[in-house]
Amino acid sequence: MKITLTALVFLCFHTLGVLANAGYNIKVNIEGYRERKLTLAYYFGNQQYIKDTVKVGADGAYTFSGQSPLLPGIYTLVMMPNNVGIDILISEKEQQFTVQTKKGSPHVDLKFIGSKENELFQQYIHFVSEYNPQLDTLRAQYKRSAEGPKKEKIKQALQKVDSTVQQYLQQFLRVNRDSYAALVIKSSLPIRYPSFSGTDEEKVIKTWLYARKHCFDNVPLTEFRLLRTPHFYQAITTYVNELLFQHPDSINAGIDYILNQLRPNREAFDYYAIHFLRQYLHPKVMGMDAVFVHLAETYLATGQIQLSNPAQKTKLIEVSQKLKPLLIGKIAPNIALTDRAGKTFNLHDLKSEYTLLVIWAYDCGHCKQSAPFWKSFYEKFKDKGVKLLALCHVTEKEVPACWKYVDENGYGAWLHASDPLFRYAKAYNVESTPQVYLMDRNKVIIGKQIVAEKMEEVIAQIIELRKKNKL
Numbered sequence: 001m002k003i004t005l006t007a008l009v010f011l012c013f014h015t016l017g018v019l020a021n022a023g024y025n026i027k028v029n030i031e032g033y034r035e036r037k038l039t040l041a042y043y044f045g046n047q048q049y050i051k052d053t054v055k056v057g058a059d060g061a062y063t064f065s066g067q068s069p070l071l072p073g074i075y076t077l078v079m080m081p082n083n084v085g086i087d088i089l090i091s092e093k094e095q096q097f098t099v100q101t102k103k104g105s106p107h108v109d110l111k112f113i114g115s116k117e118n119e120l121f122q123q124y125i126h127f128v129s130e131y132n133p134q135l136d137t138l139r140a141q142y143k144r145s146a147e148g149p150k151k152e153k154i155k156q157a158l159q160k161v162d163s164t165v166q167q168y169l170q171q172f173l174r175v176n177r178d179s180y181a182a183l184v185i186k187s188s189l190p191i192r193y194p195s196f197s198g199t200d201e202e203k204v205i206k207t208w209l210y211a212r213k214h215c216f217d218n219v220p221l222t223e224f225r226l227l228r229t230p231h232f233y234q235a236i237t238t239y240v241n242e243l244l245f246q247h248p249d250s251i252n253a254g255i256d257y258i259l260n261q262l263r264p265n266r267e268a269f270d271y272y273a274i275h276f277l278r279q280y281l282h283p284k285v286m287g288m289d290a291v292f293v294h295l296a297e298t299y300l301a302t303g304q305i306q307l308s309n310p311a312q313k314t315k316l317i318e319v320s321q322k323l324k325p326l327l328i329g330k331i332a333p334n335i336a337l338t339d340r341a342g343k344t345f346n347l348h349d350l351k352s353e354y355t356l357l358v359i360w361a362y363d364c365g366h367c368k369q370s371a372p373f374w375k376s377f378y379e380k381f382k383d384k385g386v387k388l389l390a391l392c393h394v395t396e397k398e399v400p401a402c403w404k405y406v407d408e409n410g411y412g413a414w415l416h417a418s419d420p421l422f423r424y425a426k427a428y429n430v431e432s433t434p435q436v437y438l439m440d441r442n443k444v445i446i447g448k449q450i451v452a453e454k455m456e457e458v459i460a461q462i463i464e465l466r467k468k469n470k471l
Contacts, residue, residue, distance in 0.1 A: 022067065022068075022069065023065065023066050023067040023068055023069060023095070024064065024065060024066055024069055024070045024090070024095035024096060025064070025065040025095070025096045026040070026063070026064045026065070026088075026090075026095070026096070026097060026098075026099065027061050027062075027063045027097075027098045027099070028061060028062040028063070028064070028077060028098075028099045028100075029060065029061050029062075029098070029099070029100045029101075030062075030079065030100075030101055030102065030103055030106070031100075031101070031102040031103065031109075032102055032103035032104060033079060033103040035056075035079065035080045035081065036055055036056055037053050037054065037055055037056070037062075037080060038053070038054060038056070038062040038077060038078070038080075039052070039053045039077070039078040039080070040052045040053070040054075040064050040075055040076070040077060040078070041075065041076045041078055041085075042070075042071075042073050042074070042075045042076070042228050043073060043074050043075075043076075043229055043230050044073075044227070044228055044271070045233045045271060045275065046230075046233050046237075048076060051064075051070070051075065052064050052066075069092070069095055070090050070095055071227070071228055072090055072091050072092050072180060072225045072228065073089075073090060073225070073226075073227065073228020073229055074087050074088075074089060074090075074184065074228065074229045074230070075087070075088050075089075075090050075228075076088070077099065079103070079106070084106060086099075086101065086106050086107065086110065088112075088121075089115075089117045089118050089121050089180060089181060089184060091117045091180035091225075092180070092225070093117075093180075094114070094115045094116070094117050094118075094180075096114060097112055097113060097114035097115035097118070098112065098113040098114060099111075099112060099118075100112070100113070107125075110122060116179075117179060117180050117181045118181075120176055120179055120181035120182070121181045121184070121185070123172075124172060124181070124185050127165075127168060128165070131161060131164065131165050134161050135158070135161055135162065135165070138154055138157055138158040138161065139158065141154050142154045142155060142158060169185075169189075172185070173185070173186055180225065183223070183225065183226065184226065184229060184231075186218050187218050187219045187223075187226050187229060187231040187232070187235075188218075188229075188231050189218050191210070191211055191214055191215070191217070191218075193207060193210060193211075194210070196210075208243065211243055212239070212243040212244070215235060215238065215239045216235060216239070218231075218235075219231055219232055219234075219235040221236075221258060221261035221262060222261055222262075222264070224264075224265045224268060227265070227267070227268055236258060236272060239254065239258070240254055240255060240258070240276070246285065246288075248287060248288060248290035248291050248294070251288070251291050252290075252291055252294045252295075255276050255291070255295065256298070258272065259272065259273055259299070266306070269304075269305075270306050273295065273299050273304070273305045274305060274307070276291070276295055277292060277295050277296065277299075277300065277305075277316065280292035280295065281316075281319070286328070286447060286448060286449065286450065286458075287327070287328040287448070289323050289327065290327045290328065290329075292319075292320060292323070293320045293323050293324050293327060296316055296317055296319070296320035297320060297324075300313060300316055300317055300320075301317050301320075322429040323429065325427075326428065326429060326437070326445065326448065327445070328445050328446060328447070328448060329444065329445065330444070330445055331442070331443055331444055331445075332347065332348075332357070332437060332439050332443045332444070332445050333347075333424075333427035333428065334346055334347050334348045334443070335347050335419070335423060335424040335427055335428075336419065336423065337389075337391060337417035337418065337419050337424070338417060338418055338419060339415065339416065339417050340403055340416050340417075345417075347389070347443065348443050350387055350389065350415075352385060352386065352387035352441070353384075353385030353386070353440070353441050354386040354387070354438060354439065354440060354441070354459075354463070355386075355387050355389060355438075355439045355443065356377075356386060356387070356388045356389065356437070356438050356439075356459070357389050357391065357435075357436070357437045357438075357439065358374060358388065358389070358390045358391065358434055358435070358436050359391045359393050359424070359428060359430055359433055359434060359435040359436075360390060360391070360392060360393060360433050360434045361392065361393045361394055361402075361433045362392065362394065362398075362401055362402045362404075362405035362406075364393075364433045364434065366433070366434060367433055367434050369452070370434055370451075370452035371409065371411055371452075373452035373453055373455055373456075374388065374390070374411070374452060374455070375410070375411055375413075376456065377452075377455045377456050377459070378413060378414050379413075380456060381456075381459065382413075382414075384463065386459070387414075387415065388415065389414070389415045389416075389417060390406075390411075390414060390415070390416050390417070391416075391417050391418065391419070391424065392416065392417070392418045393422075393425070393430060393433050394418065394420075395420055396420030399418050399420065402416075402418065403416070434452075435449070436448060436449055436450050436455075438450065438459060438462065440466070446462060446466070447459065447462055
């Protein structure tokens with residue numbers, strides 16, 4: 001194949017031109033802004049992170065530039081000293097443009113040169129800003145109004161304005177369907193529900209099922225151009241925290257689905273895997289530590305999650321291994337204990353419909369605060385098939401002090417025990433006190449770490465639920 005010198009020269013200059021246009025160059029002019037610095041930040045997860053901070057140039061402008069392109073997303077220009085933010089779009093194709101605005105009215109006077117995406121974004125924001133106050137006013141009026149002709153009139157006005165907004169929105173998304181602005185705007189939209197028939201309860205269930213099925217319609221999990229927007233995180237956390245049935249099995253399956261979708265993007269996969277690991281390491285809901293164990297075993301122990309700190313990875317795996325035998329639904333570890341009379345017995349030998357194991361210490365401040373609630377609980381539940389076993393977490397030398405505290409405070413009515421050899425400490429992962437476990441007649445764990453103040457309420461609910469289900 002013959003290539004002329006002219007062609008080679010053209011190819012050389014063409015390549016240099018492409019390289020020259022690579023990266024990003026965003027010039028910002030803010031009339032009236034006198035601070036020396038301006039910051040560029042981006043959204044990721046539920047936070048914003050600083051990408052760069054630049055000083056004002058000789059021309060009075062702030063220029064953000066770099067040789068490598070920015071990843072697409074919603075970025076924020078942050079004005080000092082009050083951290084006033086101006087959101088801008090950065091797409092894959094538009095990374096060299098100029099932003100112009102005024103300090104006193106940064107959003108109203110916002111203009112762009114060389115960025116069609118941001119012009120579209122601002123066009124949509126201005127339209128919504130015009131109609132949102134009307135919608136808010138009508139909704140407030142409708143909520144305050146009594147049933148009757150006036151309320152019906154407000155409803156009709158509300159529907160008319162909403163219809164105008166929806167028509168504009170659908171036309172905007174259709175006309176600009178290939179734009180990044182349309183993608184971002186669509187991702188911010190709430191789910192639009194159809195009308196459901198049935199009883200009020202049936203409508204609630206149908207609404208929930210519809211939301212769960214369509215949660216990611218506007219925010220596809222494999223659309224990684226949305227990763228640096230707040231909408232991506234909102235969709236994922238709404239799905240897990242609100243739309244999944246709040247049981248470990250359901251949550252495990254839901255998170256597995258999300259992570260499988262995110263797997264092609266290493267950054268997204270690691271971030272959300274670690275996010276949910278942290279969330280369920282110290283769950284707010286009893287029994288949800290099973291989710292942490294599942295994630296640690298499935299993704300962390302197998303090396304699928306990349307942690308920069310190997311020691312942290314080892315620690316988390318160890319924690320999951322300690323928690324696994326103590327999950328709700330597991331048979332409680334059998335332990336040998338000694339009662340106050342010196343008689344040895346095994347936990348599993350105790351005969352009762354329910355056994356509440358409390359591991360405590362006489363010099364533990366939290367235990368002292370909890371003890372009156374344990375006493376009240378015992379007095380109300382001792383005739384309902386509940387045996388309270390208090391295991392004092394002390395050395396052999398301190399055992400007498402434990403019993404002295406029990407007698408002086410009138411806590412001697414229920415079964416007390418100790419094990420100076422601390423054989424139970426490993427089995428029950430005792431790193432702090434108090435530790436609380438509720439077991440059924442077969443010593444299966446059915447409740448754990450129940451705070452003393454809520455003990456009567458929670459255990460009453462558990463017992464009632466088990467009776468209802470004939471367990």
